[in-house]
Amino acid sequence: MARRAFLVLVAVALLATGCFNSTNLEFIPFPEEKLSSRVIKTIGDSRTDNRILLLDIDGPITGVGEDRLFWHQDATTTAVAMKLRKAALDKRIKGVVVRINSPGGGVTASDIVYRELQKYKRVAGVPMVTMMMDVAASGGYYIACATDEIYAHSTTITGSIGVIIFSFGADGLFEKIGLESRVIKSGELKDMGNPFDEFTDSERAVFQNVVDKMYARFVNVVSQNRRNLDRERIVELADGRIYLGDEAKELGLIDNVGYMDDAFDAAMKRAGIQDAKVLVYTHSRQDELNMYSNQLAKAPDIGMKMPDASTLMDMTRPRILYMWSGY
Structure with missing residues (x-):
C-alpha cells in the first residue's frame, strides 16, 4: 500500500506538470490457452478414478483482469468461476481443497468468490477444505468461510x-x-472521494456508514x-x-x-x-507441477506501463476492501 501511495503521488505530480501524455506502451499478451488438467499427486491406489481438485486463490482478490508485459492476469472471480465450471463437468471429483494465499481484496470480488464456492459445493455435493498458506487474511478469510473445514500452517497469518x-488526498x-x-x-456529495478536493466531515460520515454495513456483512458470513x-x-x-495459525x-x-497432506486427507x-x-487446472507451461506449484505461469512484471488520466483517476478513487493493509 505504501508503494501504491508513492506511485499515486508521483503520477499526480507528473500529470499536473504535463510530464507525460495519455499514450501507453503497447503490451502483447500470450496467446490464450484453455485450462489443462494435470494430476500432481496420487494418494493410495494409482488405479483410482477418484479426483481431489486443488483450487488456488493467490494474491489480491480482484474482480477485474489486468494486462502485464506479455501476460494477462485474469480476475480472481473469473479464474475461480472458470475452474469450478470445468470441475462441475467432471464427476470423478469427490472433493476440493482450496489453497488460499491472499491478504484479501475487493469487497464485491471476495463475496463473489465466496458465493461461487458455496454454489459449487451445493450443486456438486462434494466436501470442500481450505488450506491457508502464508496469509489468508480479511477477504482471504471471508472466502475460507465458504468451505467445510479450515486448515492453516502454524505460521499462517x-x-x-x-x-x-x-x-x-x-x-x-x-x-x-x-x-x-x-x-x-448536482448535490453536495456528488463528488465525494474526489482526491483533489478537501475531505469533509459529511463525506467521512457517509463512508463510515458504508464501512459499518460492509463490516456487518462480514461478521454475518463468519457467524x-x-x-x-x-x-x-x-x-x-x-x-x-491478525492472528497466527495456532x-x-x-x-x-x-x-x-x-x-497440505492433512488438508487432502480431510x-x-x-x-x-x-x-x-x-x-x-492450469495455464502453466511448466513440465512438472507439484502440490506447492502455483497454477498460473507469470511473466516478469517490468512495470513499464505509464498511467494516463483515466488510470490515475482509478488509482486515486476510494477503494472499499476486505483486505489486510500490512501485506
Missing part, C-alpha cells in the same frame, strides 16, 4: 476481519503547485459458517487484528493446524474415499 477504505499538492479542482455538481462462535464473540475477535485455532476461527475423509489423484 489470518484474521484481519473488517473493512477498510483507502483514498488519497492531493488537494495540498495542488495548492502548492498553483492548481485547483473545479467541479460543477453463519463458524457455528462454534456466537456473534458477540466474533465481534470481539473482528477488530481488524492462535486462530485456539480462538475457533479455524479448525486445524497442519500441512477432504478424502469427508468424501468417504481412501484413494485419489490430486488434480489442478
Whole structure:
C-alpha cells in the first residue's frame, strides 16, 4: 500500500506538470490457452478414478483482469468461476481443497468468490477444505468461510476481519503547485472521494456508514459458517487484528493446524474415499507441477506501463476492501 501511495503521488505530480501524455506502451499478451488438467499427486491406489481438485486463490482478490508485459492476469472471480465450471463437468471429483494465499481484496470480488464456492459445493455435493498458506487474511478469510473445514500452517497469518477504505488526498499538492479542482455538481456529495478536493466531515460520515454495513456483512458470513462462535464473540475477535495459525485455532476461527497432506486427507475423509489423484487446472507451461506449484505461469512484471488520466483517476478513487493493509 505504501508503494501504491508513492506511485499515486508521483503520477499526480507528473500529470499536473504535463510530464507525460495519455499514450501507453503497447503490451502483447500470450496467446490464450484453455485450462489443462494435470494430476500432481496420487494418494493410495494409482488405479483410482477418484479426483481431489486443488483450487488456488493467490494474491489480491480482484474482480477485474489486468494486462502485464506479455501476460494477462485474469480476475480472481473469473479464474475461480472458470475452474469450478470445468470441475462441475467432471464427476470423478469427490472433493476440493482450496489453497488460499491472499491478504484479501475487493469487497464485491471476495463475496463473489465466496458465493461461487458455496454454489459449487451445493450443486456438486462434494466436501470442500481450505488450506491457508502464508496469509489468508480479511477477504482471504471471508472466502475460507465458504468451505467445510479450515486448515492453516502454524505460521499462517489470518484474521484481519473488517473493512477498510483507502483514498488519497492531493488537494495540498495542488495548492502548492498553483492548481485547483473545479467541479460543477448536482448535490453536495456528488463528488465525494474526489482526491483533489478537501475531505469533509459529511463525506467521512457517509463512508463510515458504508464501512459499518460492509463490516456487518462480514461478521454475518463468519457467524453463519463458524457455528462454534456466537456473534458477540466474533465481534470481539473482528477488530481488524491478525492472528497466527495456532492462535486462530485456539480462538475457533479455524479448525486445524497442519500441512497440505492433512488438508487432502480431510477432504478424502469427508468424501468417504481412501484413494485419489490430486488434480489442478492450469495455464502453466511448466513440465512438472507439484502440490506447492502455483497454477498460473507469470511473466516478469517490468512495470513499464505509464498511467494516463483515466488510470490515475482509478488509482486515486476510494477503494472499499476486505483486505489486510500490512501485506
